[in-house]
Amino acid sequence: MGAQIHSYLMSEDASGQANFYMESLGGEIQFLTTFGETPGTPDAMKDKVMHLAFTVAGTNTLMISDSFEPVSYNRNISISLNYDDVSEASTAYAKLSEGGESKYPFALQPWGAYYGEVVDKFGVTWMITKQ
Structure with a gap:
């Protein structure tokens, strides 16, 4: 059995961050779901990204989601x-x-x-x- 590792980023601006990577490296959105697609989601959260999968620099998949907590990255993972x-x-x-x-x-x-x-x-x- 094999597996693939994909980076999954939490973001304070998932759409903006994904667009920056696609503009910088080339790529396209493969899948996008917002919290608004889930019944009962408060209006303030409807446009937030629940899950966005996109390719960059060829066929490399990155995934990203909006976080409802502050996000901080460090150099432990690159x-x-x-x-x-x-x-x-x-x-x-x-x-x-x-x-x-x-x-x-x-x-x-x-x-x-x-x-x-x-x-x-x-x-x-x-x-x-x-x-």
């Missing part, structure tokens, strides 16, 4: 994107950096790969690599 093309990797790094913080500039490393690390404007750490 999302790693490995590219075959240095130009695509560099572009992804630059776009994810917009409004965020460069932790490790994207550059050729002593071990022979290109690597960079950025914390995006939502607080998610991305490790971008071109092997």
Whole structure:
């Protein structure tokens, strides 16, 4: 039996965060459910995202949901994107950096790969690599 790991993010703005990733990395929404689709949902919650699955940077699936508690990310977990093309990797790094913080500039490393690390404007750490 096999399994796949998918990153599932909790967000204070799931739609905005998903759109930022799709604009930065390319992608599209695969599935979207709002809390308003559940009977008895209070009006204030109707437009909040219950579950959104989307692809980025090819066929990679990310999932995201609005949280009703404050969200804080830390560096204990990072999302790693490995590219075959240095130009695509560099572009992804630059776009994810917009409004965020460069932790490790994207550059050729002593071990022979290109690597960079950025914390995006939502607080998610991305490790971008071109092997």
